Amino acid sequence: MTPASATSALEMRDITVRFGGIVALNGVSLTLGAGSVHALIGPNGAGKTTLVSVLSGERRPNTGTVRMNGTDISTLSALRRARLGLTRTYQLTALFQGLTLRENLLLSLVARDRPALSPADIFRRRDRTRHADEVEDLLDRFALRGKAGEKPAALSHGDRRRLEIAMALATGPEVLLLDEPLAGLSTADAEALVRSIEEGIKGRIPILLIEHDMDAVFYLSDAITVMVNGTVLASGAPEAIRASPEVQAAYLSEEDDF
Ligand SMILES: Nc1ncnc2c1ncn2[C@@H]1O[C@H](COP(=O)(O)OP(=O)(O)OP(=O)(O)O)[C@@H](O)[C@H]1O
Ligand SMILES: [Mg+2]
Incomplete structure (x- = not known):
């Protein structure tokens, strides 16, 4: 195996997980x-x-072991990993129902810079001013500008999913883990979220x-x-995966939209 590269954000080695007799993961490296x-x-x-x-x-x-940015995090708790910036989106879906979208986003940005946040902080003028550009940028990238002044209850399913991912991004993660972000979305909402991931996250995090x-x-x-x-079964560039007969046989040929 190759040594940990300075450019790898996450490195998993030989991960095995058993549930009683079931081997859910059998020596997975990624x-x-x-x-x-x-x-x-x-x-x-x-x-x-x-x-x-x-x-x-x-x-x-x-x-097995897990490294993030070269550091072994295998023995750290979920909370410690989250504080280091390993962010799984569903953990961050607690929206503040009494605040507008713009304020929810602002709160995530303020929390990133000052983890010991008091509830009154977000209403400080200087916090609003300091993060104004970032908030507006997130509203644009996640196609939420039209709803910026609304409360979360007014959001559609697709809007809400984009807001949750925008808020996860606003907390300044090192790595994002997205487990089926498109699940349950309409075709139009799925396309909007794909665009937001492309414009708002890809290449940065x-x-x-x-x-x-x-x-x-x-x-x-x-x-x-x-x-x-x-x-x-296989790991590589998308074109190589698409062309792999092994992958076709095992999985992709069963997918309607492939
Ligand atoms: N808590 C658990 N206890 C026992 N078995 C489990 C548990 N969680 C997962 N498994 C088993 O481990 C295997 C892997 O499950 P996992 O949920 O990781 O699959 P997945 O690839 O995410 O599937 P899906 O595409 O359906 O989400 C399955 O055989 C599953 O039944
Ligand atoms: Mg699953």
Whole structure:
């Protein structure tokens, strides 16, 4: 195996997870490059979500190590990893219902710079001023400008998903783990979110993207890893994955939209 590269954001080595007799992950290794979108695909039960929970620190693997930006984080709690900037979006979906979208975004930006935040801080004029450009930029990139003055209750499902991901980005993550961000969205909402990921995140923050929507995966990804039955079947550039007969046979040929 190659040594940890200075440019790898996340490096997983030989991760094994057993649930009783089930081997959910069997010696999985995967490297996420800085600034890239790396998709993790595979049929139901392949072990994708289990891998994400090992990365986030929610599940301790039976064997294996995880490094982030070269540092071994294998023994750190989920909270410590989150504080280091390893961000799994669903953990951050607590929206403040009494605040507008613009204020919710502002709160995430303020929290990034001052973790010991008091509730009154967001209403300080100087915080609003300091983060004004960033808030407006996020509203544009995540297509939320039209709803900026609304409360979360007024949002559609798709708007809400984009807001949650915008807020995750606003906290200044080192790595984003997105587990099926398009699940349950209409075609139009899915397209809007793909555009937001492309315009708002891609190339700035490395993303591990788990997604069943193959159009989105091939459109967004710089690299793809295919998992089947807890093992890595193939890993590489999207064109190589698309052309692989092994991958076709095991997975992609079953996908309607491939
Ligand atoms: N908490 C658990 N206890 C027992 N078995 C589990 C548990 N979580 C997952 N598994 C099993 O581990 C395997 C991998 O599941 P996992 O949820 O990681 O798959 P996945 O690739 O995310 O699938 P999907 O595409 O359906 O989300 C499956 O066989 C699943 O039944
Ligand atoms: Mg899953």
